[in-house]
Amino acid sequence: EDQVTQSPEALRLQEGESSSLNCSYTVSGLRGLFWYRQDPGKGPEFLFTLYSAGEEKEKERLKATLTKKESFLHITAPKPEDSATYLCAVRPGGTASKLTFGTGTRLQVTL
Amino acid sequence: KAGVTQTPRYLIKTRGQQVTLSCSPISGHRSVSWYQQTPGQGLQFLFEYFSETQRNKGNFPGRFSGRQFSNSRSEMNVSTLELGDSALYLCASSLEGGRGNEKLFFGSGTQLSVL
Numbered sequence: 001e002d003q004v005t006q007s008p009e010a011l012r013l014q015e016g017e018s019s020s021l022n023c024s025y026t027v028s029g030l031r032g033l034f035w036y037r038q039d040p041g042k043g044p045e046f047l048f049t050l051y052s053a054g055e056e057k058e059k060e061r062l063k064a065t066l067t068k069k070e071s072f073l074h075i076t077a078p079k080p081e082d083s084a085t086y087l088c089a090v091r092p093g094g095t096a097s098k099l100t101f102g103t104g105t106r107l108q109v110t111l
Numbered sequence: 112k113a114g115v116t117q118t119p120r121y122l123i124k125t126r127g128q129q130v131t132l133s134c135s136p137i138s139g140h141r142s143v144s145w146y147q148q149t150p151g152q153g154l155q156f157l158f159e160y161f162s163e164t165q166r167n168k169g170n171f172p173g174r175f176s177g178r179q180f181s182n183s184r185s186e187m188n189v190s191t192l193e194l195g196d197s198a199l200y201l202c203a204s205s206l207e208g209g210r211g212n213e214k215l216f217f218g219s220g221t222q223l224s225v226l
Binding site for chain 1: 115142144146152153154155156159161166167169201203205207213214215216217218219220
């Protein structure tokens, strides 16, 4: 059974204080690992897809990396608007679009 | 391009009632998935439809059902509501075929409260 574990559950940073979020996974035939951002009262918003170990993707202050067992979301010099819950999900091989999600990391960035 | 639209945004029901939620995917997207999100369990997969056929189903009781229409719009139904069904129900759509088309686009969800 596919499993995704995210840590920490919650993280409080000061503006400009860089950090990393962790996503550990087990999946049968990884077809993709996804990072989403979710704001309160809204649906998850897509950030990145990673396909194979060693791959990296960047967007503004966010950088996602992937190994065979885990993924990291690095946040460089965060701003208060980066406050959100960050979700990691995996899609197994095959045609179905089922994603298995972790329970997320709640990030709060303060001034 | 319009995003995924879910209606209604909020629903309040009582135990034993049934409810129908609606989802309109992004134009051109033929795959529609439904997820239940609760504070304790996170997002859990309910089912996925592609070209009006259920392609995959999660571990939920038979009270949860869905369907997809020829225009790709989808509905999910929950019968005999229980208190534990209170959750945010999210619909997501995606393109199919080829690398890069696997990402899901989510709607804002329907917040269901069962009293």
